[in-house]
Amino acid sequence: MTTRAFPAGFLSSGGLSLNTLTRDELDAIHQATLEVLNEAGVFVQMSEARRLFAAAGARVYDDGLVKIPPRMVEEAIRTAPSSLTLAGRVPARDIVIGGGRVTFTNFGEGIRIVDPHSAELRSTTKHDLIVLTRLLDYLDVIGVVERAVGSQDYPAPMQAIHNYEAMVNNTTKHCFLGPENGANVETILRMAALAMGGDLADRCPVSFITCPVSPLRLVEDSCEIIMASARGGAAVCVLSMAMAGGSSPVHLAGTLVNHNAEILAGLTLAQLTRPGAKVIYGSSSTAMNLKAATAVVGTPELGLINAAVAALARYYLLPSWVAGG
Numbered sequence: 492m493t494t495r496a497f498p499a500g501f502l503s504s505g506g507l508s509l510n511t512l513t514r515d516e517l518d519a520i521h522q523a524t525l526e527v528l529n530e531a532g533v534f535v536q537m538s539e540a541r542r543l544f545a546a547a548g549a550r551v552y553d554d555g556l557v558k559i560p561p562r563m564v565e566e567a568i569r570t571a572p573s574s575l576t577l578a579g580r581v582p583a584r585d586i587v588i589g590g591g592r593v594t595f596t597n598f599g600e601g602i603r604i605v606d607p608h609s610a611e612l613r614s615t616t617k618h619d620l621i622v623l624t625r626l627l628d629y630l631d632v633i634g635v636v637e638r639a640v641g642s643q644d645y646p647a648p649m650q651a652i653h654n655y656e657a658m659v660n661n662t663t664k665h666c667f668l669g670p671e672n673g674a675n676v677e678t679i680l681r682m683a684a685l686a687m688g689g690d691l692a693d694r695c696p697v698s699f700i701t702c703p704v705s706p707l708r709l710v711e712d713s714c715e716i717i718m719a720s721a722r723g724g725a726a727v728c729v730l731s732m733a734m735a736g737g738s739s740p741v742h743l744a745g746t747l748v749n750h751n752a753e754i755l756a757g758l759t760l761a762q763l764t765r766p767g768a769k770v771i772y773g774s775s776s777t778a779m780n781l782k783a784a785t786a787v788v789g790t791p792e793l794g795l796i797n798a799a800v801a802a803l804a805r806y807y808l809l810p811s812w813v814a815g816g
Contacts, residue, residue, distance in 0.1 A: 509798040517806045520744065524751040525561040532558035533707045533756045537714035543763040557756075564755050567762035571770050573808040575726055577635055577665035578694035580686060584664045586634045588771070588810040594634030596667065597627055598814075601640040615640035620657040628662035637700075638668040651675045652682075655697065659686050666697045667728065673715030680723045691724060698726040700773065703753040705731060705738035714760065721761045721768035728812045729757035730773030734786055735796070737779035743792075747799055750776045758809075772804040775814040788815075 512520070532550075535541050535557045545551040550558040574589025586594050604615050623639040642653040651671045658666045659682065670676045676699055683697045684690065701716040703709050709717075720727035731750040733739035739749040754772055761768040778792040779785070787793065797813045804811030 509794070510802065511795055511798045512802050517802060520747050520751060520803065521806070523748045524755060525564060527707075527748060527752045528559040528564055528756060529561055530558065531707070532556045533709055533752065535709045535714065536711045537709075540709065540714040540718065540760055543760065547763050559756065559759060564759055567759040568755070568807050568809070570762050570766045571758055571809060572767065573810070575769055575771070575810050577698060577726070578696050579665050580659070580663040580696050586665055595632055596635045596637045597633060597639055599637040599639050600669065602643065604640060614643045616644040617642035617653050617657050620654060621661050624658050624661040628664060633664070635665040635667060636662050638666070652678055655679045655682060659683065659696070667700055668697070669700045670716055672712045673719035676716055676719035676723060676725070680725060695725050698728060698771070700728045700730055701757070702730050702732050702775075703757060705733040705753065706749055707752060707756075709756055709760065713757070717757050717761050718764045721764040724769075726769035726771055727761060728771040728773040729754050730812065731776050733776040735776070735778040735792065736781050737784070739776070743795060743799065746776060746796065747803065750774065750800065751803060770809065771812050772800070772807065772809040773812040774800040776800065
């Protein structure tokens with residue numbers, strides 16, 4: 492079949508998209524975010540992280556509050572990569588994210604499962620993760636594999652390490668997981684190096700996820716994961732879980748500013764740790780059901796938040812990870 496080239500001046504849509512914000516609105520959210528970071532600040536629990544901020548010119552207070560000047564935030568945005576190659580254990584499984592490229596992953600981390608043999612509802616195990624990882628490895632629509640369930644038959648401090656062992660031995664796709672702390676990041680990267688033959692310089696087969704605590708808190712484990720990932724050359728998905736009407740303002744604009752401030756604070760910490768560190772602009776932000784006090788998914792509100800978050804990531808030329816529902 493002959494492929495016909497577009498004629499000069501052909502106007503292409505560039506693909507289906509939901510554009511909920513204008514450029515002026517994105518500029519306004521950015522400026523409001525810089526104002527929040529500079530005047531309200533963020534709580535940074537880890538003393539080493541506070542020292543990095545202070546050395547770069549942020550105003551750091553005894554109670555852990557850090558006020559980040561706009562120039563520091565914008566320099567961090569400039570030094571973060573605009574696209575990333577998420578390496579598989581084999582090159583055929585590599586995925587490039589950034590720009591208009593889209594791929595899909597599974598949801599995680601499940602803590603309860605219906606046993607396929609007994610129909611019993613029970614806690615998840617490492618064996619469950621092995622079986623589900625093999626399934627995800629088979630599915631072509633899944634570009635990268637997030638840990639689907641947790642290895643709850645192992646002690647909590649060690650679960651992340653067992654999660655990665657179950658994943659790396661049962662898929663050649665790139666893996667994402669929450670490592671719990673910085674020490675586990677280092678251990679998992681050593682495991683990944685063994686899986687890749689000892690060198691992660693250009694091909695790291697694992698990335699990490701960490702969540703600030705809304706509103707505007709970079710807690711100890713989140714700081715550790717961001718900094719250890721940057722030092723180890725791994726990508727880190729800084730993923731806000733702001734909840735409109737609960738942990739963030741009830742309206743979309745306010746929640747986006749809160750969300751954006753948390754992500755950019757984490758991104759700035761990563762760049763202060765290692766300029767050029769790989770950061771993914773992440774979101775699991777949603778709205779709260781004000782009657783039931785629960786997070787809602789599969790709703791118009793979540794769709795609007797997700798579209799706006801993706802637009803913000805494109806505004807900053809950052810690869811993004813947006814949770815659906």
